[in-house]
Amino acid sequence: MPSGSSPKRERQYEHIEKSQRARGTKPGRAKEIAARTVNKERARTGEAKTASKESLRDMSSSRRGGQRSHSGSGGQTYRQLYAEAQRRGVDGRSKMSKAQLERAVG
Structure with a gap:
């Protein structure tokens, strides 16, 4: 802390x-x-x-x-994944689904 x-x-x-x-x-x-x-x-x-x-x-x-x-380990939300993709500069992120963002950020 x-x-x-x-x-x-x-x-x-x-x-x-x-x-x-x-x-x-x-x-x-x-x-x-x-x-x-x-x-x-x-x-x-x-x-x-x-x-x-x-x-x-x-x-x-x-x-x-x-x-x-x-519901088990659902992982990050779409918004969280999108924000991470944005931080990493992933191209085409705005057109990606949650699964695609998970793979791109993963």
């Missing part, structure tokens, strides 16, 4: 990391998931200096609360 964060965010980070480890996630990946989730919440509430459009537009993790957990 970055220094200077609030005790609430530190507890949130520890809880998410512990939960991920209990599910069998590797330590490095568990830390990454916890950090991304906490940083997204910080951005949504205005605690962070900068926030990506996707962080502000997507459903908050606390509100989602497991909605996607029952």
Whole structure:
């Protein structure tokens, strides 16, 4: 957890990391998931200096609360894949389907 964060965010980070480890996630990946989730919440509430459009537009993790957990690992959303393709400069991304974006970014 970055220094200077609030005790609430530190507890949130520890809880998410512990939960991920209990599910069998590797330590490095568990830390990454916890950090991304906490940083997204910080951005949504205005605690962070900068926030990506996707962080502000997507459903908050606390509100989602497991909605996607029952359908298996659905992976990233189309918007997330498109944003990643845009960051990587993938040509033709605007005409690609979700499956095509997954292969291009994959």
